[in-house]
Amino acid sequence: MAAGAQSVSAIAETDHLREIPAGKMAVWIFLASEILVFGGLITGFVLYQFAHGGFAADAAHVKWRFGAFNTLVLVTSSMTMIMALASARADDRRRVRTYLFLTILLGCLFLGVKGFEYRGEFREGFYPSSGMFWSFYFGMTGLHAMHMMGGIVINLMLLIAATRNVSSEFLQRRIEYGGLYWHFVDVVWIFLFPLLYLT
């Protein structure tokens, strides 16, 4: 019996799956499904380009300076998000709130710039129905913007949690999971920017 209990314990110790918290595992599974969503669009775009010789004429109308500025905004927001986690680990609530607020602000700035960019494109007569490039462009950047909105809502919830009397461990975990999502949205943009604006 004792030997049996010992072997069960040994299995539990060597079962690495148990080392990954359920919440973190759930976020990573969700992110893997998100790779399927964006991966499908990106692969479709690249293959369509390969088949039909590129979109140089249409792509010349997108303003790469806006895209570059937004990339800078997004990588900076990733930095403020991870600094919020580092501050949570140090149990410095004031800094957690500051960094989360900055992340939200940068996220809103990104969406503001994207909205301004869309306005210019609509004024020039480019809509999702204006051709294959514009369908992909509005589809991919629009889907990404919706993910940004979701990330902003998550960060707002984290900011509210940081102002309340929640445990340090609770806050750390939630910021870590929210951060994984935010950084993923950043990684998606890191590929969308050269794909749509630079090539």
Next chain:
Amino acid sequence: MNETIDVRRESSLYMLIWAWLVFLLIAGLVIFVLPVPRTAAVILIFSLAAIKAVLVLRNYMHLKHEHLLIYLLVLTPALLFLGMAITLIPDIVYRHHLGLGG
């Protein structure tokens, strides 16, 4: 005390990673602006994007400390798309580039 030093060290690493991300973004833009041959520019720009993604994944998303299972979770869908692209390329060449197959 040690925890404070660890957090400080961690924060400096995050700032350093951010500086690299900005540097790589600028490097990509320089390649785009300069008269670099298109194929070379595309390869270079996407290589820089891949480095940026790896920096974020490993440092900000802490993949470098994660279990192999998490790597597999991320790599499986990415490899599926690579496989899909490789599978479809011969058909595109056959139909669109060689003009065969009707």
